[in-house]
Amino acid sequence: MTESLMDTKDVKDLLMKVSALGEDGGDVRLKRIVHRVVSDLFRTIEEFDVQPDEFWTAMSYLTRLGQANEIGLLVPGLGLETFLDLRMDQAERQAGIEGGTPRTIEGPLWLAGAPLSKGEARLDDGTEQGEVLFMQGQVRDVEGRPVAGAVIDVWHANTKGGYSGFDPSQSKYNLRRRIETDAEGRYRFRSILPNGYACPPDGPTQQLLDALGRHGHRPAHIHFFVVAPGYRKLTTQINIDGDEYLHDDFAFATRDGLIPEVKRVSDAAAIHARGLNAPYA
Template identity: 40%
Template sequence: MTSTDQSPTARGSGTSATQAFRASRQEHTTGAVSAERVSSVVGRILSGVHDAIRAEKVTYDEFQAAKQWLIDLGEGGEWPLFLDVFVEHVVEDVAAETQQGTKGSILGPYYLPGQQQLPSVASLPARPDEKGTPLVFAGQVRDTDGNPVAGAELDIWHADSEGYYSGFAPHLPDGNLRGVVVTDGQGRFEISTVQPAPYQIPTDGPTGQLIEAAGWHPWRPAHLHLIVRAPGHRPITTQLYFEGGEWLDSDIAQATKPELVLTPVEQGDGRLRSEYDFVLERG
């Protein structure tokens, strides 16, 4: 992601991510959690924090610095960014233990619901002068028995060729490189778009301060985001990466998996083509 005056700030990204999360949360509200479950999970988290403090001999100065950082993280609206980058991949690993079919990955902070619905063969909405290498992404959605899933939805979104996401970078039009593609009667789809670029998460706020203080890098490899869903099937949230891509082996979000790496093929007309089939379990 190139640094320009158009770059999304951590605060702006945090605000957008928080609004999108709240909207999505209202649509997918779950039942109340029992006091026993809250006590068990929160108690285990606090126990881990206590163990780290004792093992690392954390000082009062370090404790006060951590307290200030947590306050700044909340005031800056960066909780979605921090949790999605550093925590979500473990939650997804746990969820995967009971899932069959396509490997999942993290949702990330840049999902926006309610995008334009598109036919099985479609181009993602883009600017007339959209830069980047043309990419055709095609495949089929099947169930775990190998049957095609007609009318499945592929909710797809990705960064542009400079690493920016619409809805989070002020210079991009709403809905750019986002859409919901509906498979045909054989569960097939073919999506024309551009190859996304790697990007760095916003570093001008508390999350960036932590990354710098720890000596880590803030980069994510180029990827396509997808939620694949169909009535009567368990939805899959995943990300697809590109073979040989930068940061593939050192993703700051630790979300890459070998099963999710595409191998684009040159088509001889300046386009790349990648194929990937999705498998949904019934549920």
């Protein structure tokens, strides 16, 4: 067996120069991370006998990934965003913090500045004939005490799985709102039932998933940030029960505790009695 190039003085010196480890100036932590990441890449190239044409194919892939603005899409698809969540869960356990709604990933489709209202909101602009959805809840701290004045930032896809701000067919901030909880910590909203998202079929993320023999679908879901002064921010989602991808999410975001019961009602009068029927301004 030939010796590993990694053990040669040439490669060791190369890595030291690339990362500037051992030289004055620069950020020491960054230098150590660059040293590690580049040496892991060298090691991978050696172990898999990666050929130059394969290497350059990968570099042009990364170029296209950035050009298509899909870095934030591949990251959850590779489980990296879920790994960061698992790390935060672990850090909280180690700090003795337990309970509450589980976190799950943010994904790449949140937008700042959604309209803000108190207590309730209608999220949809009324242009789609989707199944009407009502959701209500109460923000509580880990001791179960209601949190008044918390802000729920909620966003979700339309019936075609598209998000406003990214899907040019939708109005600005459609299906995106911020709702401040009332004195009892409660909020409620009306919207339309979303459909699952699928990666752009001709994009670089789907290209890699295809090569892995994977799909690029997410089950229908609704995203939330929950923030309140003096509290940690919660980033989470709920899934719509019954979706075929419920436990087969390409972004690995489904978690126990995030699949609420969906109650279907057929009585239009009952729906109207729920309120929030005012057309969105």
